[in-house]
Amino acid sequence: MADAPAVLRVEKVVKEFGDHVITRVLHGIDLELRAGELAALIGPSGSGKSTLLNLIGLLDRPTSGRVIIDGHDTTGLDDTALTGFRGRTLGFIFQFHHLLPAFTATENVMMPAYAGRGFPTKAMRARARELLGEVGLGDRVDAPVTDLSGGQQQRVAVARALAHDPSLVLADEPTGNLDTESANEVFELMRRFNRERGTTFLVVTHDPRISARCDHVLEIVDGRLTEQADANDAGAKG
Amino acid sequence: MPFEWFVALRYLREGRAQTALILAAVSVGVSVIVFLSALINGLQTNLIKQTLGFQPHVTLVPHEILARPLASLASRSALASPSATSPAPADATAPATATTIERSPQRLRSIERWQTVLAQVERVPGVLAASPAVSGPAFATRGGAEKAVVLRGVDPERFLAIIDVRAKLVAGRFLVAGDGVVIGAGLAELLGVRLGDKLRLGAPDGGGAGEGRETREAMVTVTGIFDLGNKEVNDRWALVSLRQAQTLFDLPGGASTIELKVAEVFDAERVAGDVAELTGLEANSWMKLNAQLLVGLRSQDSSKYMIQFFVVIAVTLGIASVLIVSVVQKSREIGILRAVGTASGRVLRVFLIQGGVVGVLGSIVGSGLGTLFSLFFERLASNPDGSPTFPVDLNLGLYASASLLATGIGLVAAVIPARRAARLEPADAIRYG
Numbered sequence: 001m002a003d004a005p006a007v008l009r010v011e012k013v014v015k016e017f018g019d020h021v022i023t024r025v026l027h028g029i030d031l032e033l034r035a036g037e038l039a040a041l042i043g044p045s046g047s048g049k050s051t052l053l054n055l056i057g058l059l060d061r062p063t064s065g066r067v068i069i070d071g072h073d074t075t076g077l078d079d080t081a082l083t084g085f086r087g088r089t090l091g092f093i094f095q096f097h098h099l100l101p102a103f104t105a106t107e108n109v110m111m112p113a114y115a116g117r118g119f120p121t122k123a124m125r126a127r128a129r130e131l132l133g134e135v136g137l138g139d140r141v142d143a144p145v146t147d148l149s150g151g152q153q154q155r156v157a158v159a160r161a162l163a164h165d166p167s168l169v170l171a172d173e174p175t176g177n178l179d180t181e182s183a184n185e186v187f188e189l190m191r192r193f194n195r196e197r198g199t200t201f202l203v204v205t206h207d208p209r210i211s212a213r214c215d216h217v218l219e220i221v222d223g224r225l226t227e228q229a230d231a232n233d234a235g236a237k238g
Numbered sequence: 239m240p241f242e243w244f245v246a247l248r249y250l251r252e253g254r255a256q257t258a259l260i261l262a263a264v265s266v267g268v269s270v271i272v273f274l275s276a277l278i279n280g281l282q283t284n285l286i287k288q289t290l291g292f293q294p295h296v297t298l299v300p301h302e303i304l305a306r307p308l309a310s311l312a313s314r315s316a317l318a319s320p321s322a323t324s325p326a327p328a329d330a331t332a333p334a335t336a337t338t339i340e341r342s343p344q345r346l347r348s349i350e351r352w353q354t355v356l357a358q359v360e361r362v363p364g365v366l367a368a369s370p371a372v373s374g375p376a377f378a379t380r381g382g383a384e385k386a387v388v389l390r391g392v393d394p395e396r397f398l399a400i401i402d403v404r405a406k407l408v409a410g411r412f413l414v415a416g417d418g419v420v421i422g423a424g425l426a427e428l429l430g431v432r433l434g435d436k437l438r439l440g441a442p443d444g445g446g447a448g449e450g451r452e453t454r455e456a457m458v459t460v461t462g463i464f465d466l467g468n469k470e471v472n473d474r475w476a477l478v479s480l481r482q483a484q485t486l487f488d489l490p491g492g493a494s495t496i497e498l499k500v501a502e503v504f505d506a507e508r509v510a511g512d513v514a515e516l517t518g519l520e521a522n523s524w525m526k527l528n529a530q531l532l533v534g535l536r537s538q539d540s541s542k543y544m545i546q547f548f549v550v551i552a553v554t555l556g557i558a559s560v561l562i563v564s565v566v567q568k569s570r571e572i573g574i575l576r577a578v579g580t581a582s583g584r585v586l587r588v589f590l591i592q593g594g595v596v597g598v599l600g601s602i603v604g605s606g607l608g609t610l611f612s613l614f615f616e617r618l619a620s621n622p623d624g625s626p627t628f629p630v631d632l633n634l635g636l637y638a639s640a641s642l643l644a645t646g647i648g649l650v651a652a653v654i655p656a657r658r659a660a661r662l663e664p665a666d667a668i669r670y671g
């Protein structure tokens with residue numbers, strides 16, 4: 001595991017907000033995720049977890065420092081390049097409003113590929129349906145996502161995040177809005193994809209039962225990372 | 239389907255109420271424009287048709303003999319007619335300034351070698367027909383009644399190509415050969431003549447004005463009576479053969495004017511210029527002779543454009559504001575689209591397409607509505623002869639331009655909302671959207 005290539009390297013990332021009154025939210029974050037890891041990011045609310053995830057997800061730019069994904073330094077990329085890179089390399093699972101309500105489950109799952117290419121293909125559709133089957137929604141592929149329950153919606157979101165085989169999936173409190181059973185199902189899905197496909201996950205969570213089942217737990221407090229001991233035996237995965 | 243179209247159409251379908259609202263705005267706007275244009279164009283076309291019903295598009299005449307200073311003219315006529323209290327008619331109206339240029343006394347003159355000129359002008363691009371005429375002031379008498387008339391000697395076939403009197407006959411036939419005369423309905427009434435009646439035509443000898451002028455006369459038979467839809471023309475026109483008029487006006491073998499019909503009526507001024515240059519004759523287009531009418535039409539046009547302009551502004555603002563609201567409502571979704579790899583250009587196009595599609599649909603609905611309004615309005619009032627009082631002019635060009643306009647409005651109105659959508663920062667959009 002230690003010699004697996006780094007999927008993500010965050011170097012001395014600082015993030016400040018505000019024009020007149022400047023608040024520093026992240027104070028020089030350094031972190032590294034290796035391919036195939038399932039890492040948890042925990043910390044009190046307001047500590048900067050979502051801010052960090054947005055920077056890693058290339059949805060925002062750091063004030064200083066670098067975000068390196070799959071060996072590519074993203075610092076100098078313009079908006080178009082960032083968008084393309086994001087679409088190809090990253091998958092997102094959000095807590096609220098995770099899906100596009102105007103579309104069906106299949107359409108939501110196809111969206112990253114469709115948006116990237118500009119045209120739909122048969123393969124995209126087939127892949128979306130296959131993934132929906134894998135997350136247990138084979139019978140709801142054409143349902144408008146607004147007809148699905150919260151847990152089902154989040155499973156569609158997992159399928160969408162994985163549809164284009166990203167190197168890294170970023171999940172911001174993916175289970176925060178679900179009942180215990182659905183939360184468990186969704187996390188199990190992520191862990192299954194992590195084990196079966198080797199997709200790297202970074203999961204922000206408040207739920208200790210979830211962080212306890214991750215390979216690796218990162219804690220952030222007041223914008224500073226305090227790495228905890230590995231929750232699981234990392235060697236078991238090798 | 240391209241991604242942008244897919245998303246745009248889905249959003250339009252999803253936001254039914256908003257879509258219906260802006261669709262209604264565009265439709266009403268387009269229908270107002272179609273209706274207004276159809277009505278005003280119809281009225282204008284009708285006016286021009288009426289005007290050109292009795293006027294040639296271009297009239298060629300020899301140049302006036304000008305450049306005779308009034309002073310010398312006045313002194314000469316003073317010598318010629320010692321009774322200063324009864325000057326010649328031409329001088330009576332002339333202001334007594336030495337610098338004023340005065341027309342020579344009325345005297346019909348023939349176009350030199352008019353047959354050659356006729357053949358020449360017929361070949362000018364844009365000229366459909368040419369007709370020679372001898373035309374001048376005369377009088378018609380019947381019993382005790384005497385009326386001033388405009389006597390026109392024409393070549394029947396050629397003349398009909400310029401002004402279709404045959405189609406406007408109310409009695410008899412268009413027969414101007416020999417001693418036949420075709421007169422206006424008003425003149426027939428004023429003189430109390432019917433078909434087959436005889437009347438006397440008289441023309442002052444062209445030799446000059448004032449004393450010693452003698453009159454040439456001819457007896458003619460009424461063969462046809464027309465109604466060209468204009469009182470002045472109906473009350474005054476008398477059409478005879480070219481030869482008859484040549485004799486009466488003492489212009490043997492001559493033609494005082496050549497009249498033209500052009501392919502494109504609003505091209506008449508340009509054709510007149512070409513012909514004038516080619517022949518050295520004076521060429522007057524109907525546009526020049528009806529300058530007042532054209533000024534009126536033009537100001538009508540500008541008020542039409544004014545109204546259309548404000549309709550366009552109102553509709554554009556309406557669409558823009560609805561789309562801006564929609565962008566604000568969809569901020570988070572836009573953020574998600576951006577997060578999953580949608581380029582900002584695609585987001586821009588998603589909203590532009592929504593505007594454009596609404597524009598196209600609105601132009602279809604609006605054209606339909608405008609057509610209905612127009613046809614309804616046309617039916618509201620009609621003339622005694624059954625033709626509509628307000629004829630509307632619905633043509634393909636109108637629909638095409640209204641559709642282009644509406645699509646343009648939709649696109650332009652969508653520019654600001656679309657740019658806003660494209661510029662949303664994905665992180666902010668997801669966090670605060």
Ligand SMILES: Nc1ncnc2c1ncn2[C@@H]1O[C@H](COP(=O)(O)OP(=O)(O)O)[C@@H](O)[C@H]1O
Nearest residue numbers: 017018025043044045046047048049050051052
């Ligand atoms: N766009 C922003 N502008 C100003 N302050 C922000 C912005 N985004 C986050 N913050 C601030 O940064 C801090 C960390 O926020 P966040 O990363 O959302 O915390 P967490 O996800 O750990 O709860 C908070 O105090 C928040 O108010």
Ligand SMILES: [Mg+2]
Nearest residue numbers: 049050051172
């Ligand atoms: Mg957060």
